[in-house]
Amino acid sequence: MTDRASTWHAVALSRKVGTRPHRVMLDGQPFVLFRSGKALHCLTDRCPHRFAPLSQGRVIDDAIECPYHGWRFDGGGRCRSMPGLLEQTPTIAVPAHAVREQNGLIYISPGDQRGEPYAGVLSGPGTVSSVVENRVRSTLLDVAENILDATHTHFTHSGLLRGLSSRRWKVKVSVTGGDGWVEARYEGEPRQEGLISRLLEGERSISVGRFVAPGIAELEFWGRDRINLSTTFHLRQEDDDHVRGFGVLAGPMQGGLGYIKAMLFKPLFMIALRQDQRILTAARDNKPPGARPVICRLDVLRPSIESILRGERPAVADAPFDIIMEL
Ligand code: FES
Ligand SMILES: [Fe+2]
Structure with missing residues (x-):
């Protein structure tokens, strides 16, 4: 895993996009997705005439029709007709x-393309997966950190991801990275005692939390010799205040996640997401403008995620480190 930088953003679930135009936001910019025949298209969602949102129009004859004066644009964005114009x-x-x-998601790459869309550490045949969609008032940095942060689970998810006991174990955390990615590997922690962990993880020995550009926050939980469960969040900043994510839960079909477990898992997972949503929003609303958070030694990923989001190579790429902490 040397260079994982990519410019592909997951913006919609495949099944949500049909011949009706579908608007998505990315970094404050509107895009419209639509299908014509077998082809899938993405245009800037703004008619150049009077800037009406094309997504409020309709797809007709392989083109998208603006709702205001009916100009039609093909999948390549070219204007094909102007009603009333005889020339x-x-x-x-x-x-x-x-x-x-791919994998039930639609990705776009506005501007220069680099790398490939990220499929997730567990995907393809032999894998069972389920997707949840979520939106939270926060920043991509804070949401990604929250997903990957092992030190909040005792409090934010007490009982769900963690047991109710306050017992902690010494864990070795190894942090490594490269262009466009960073990961923390946790060793030495026995299976967590919370409900979700009991349901799913089996004999857990190692877990990994990873961030991959432009907005992947991924967790993997290892059994004896393979990944038992992974959660891959595809996050994007919709506008200054909102982050939307698709969370893909995946496990091996045989003996791992399985359909029944996956069905049981989803509602519990939604509860965990809501707990995170609540604390992230409360923290966001409580933050004075311009205030900088304190970064402590336990915040092993945040500085790297920040660098990656600025398009820089994280320092940890050239200086990997270990830290022992109690989790
Ligand atoms: S604004 Fe789109 S056709 Fe006029
Ligand atoms: Fe959480």
């Missing part, structure tokens, strides 16, 4: 963007 249609276009579809 030739002038050369006008809306920006079109690279779009891909």
